Amino acid sequence: MLSLKQFMLRRQVLQLYQDIMKTIRTIPDESQRKELTLWVRQEFRNQKHITDEESIRMMLTKGKMTFKQMCTTLDLVK
Template sequence: FIQRQRVLALWRDIVKSTASIPDASMRRDMRQFARAEFEQHKHVTDLGHIRYLISLGKTQFDTMKNSLINSGIL
């Protein structure tokens, strides 16, 4: 249950951050990439693996967000 909340919180952060991308095409691509990652792993049931995926997702999201900030997009 707690992992589900963490996954949903990560998804909400991604959606909120991508909403501020001015270029609609880039915004759509970022969301599609994130959604594909979530969909790819939706059947994972091992708690340790879920924790790993959440951590990996946060790291990738932070990297993407910092890259967009540094390039002036966000």
């Protein structure tokens, strides 16, 4: 059973994943969309086994920064 902290972290990770995937759907080029989708899925799967809360927080911060950069890049392209 997850502790409250673990539950909250899990929710944040899932929310980040959903936000990224939702943003990817706005990319007009289908091949880029597919490539990014596969990359994001693989990145999240590769980290699925990590249970240390501090490591998850660090990866969450890095993921949010990467997502922010992705959004900025997409805004420049539009």
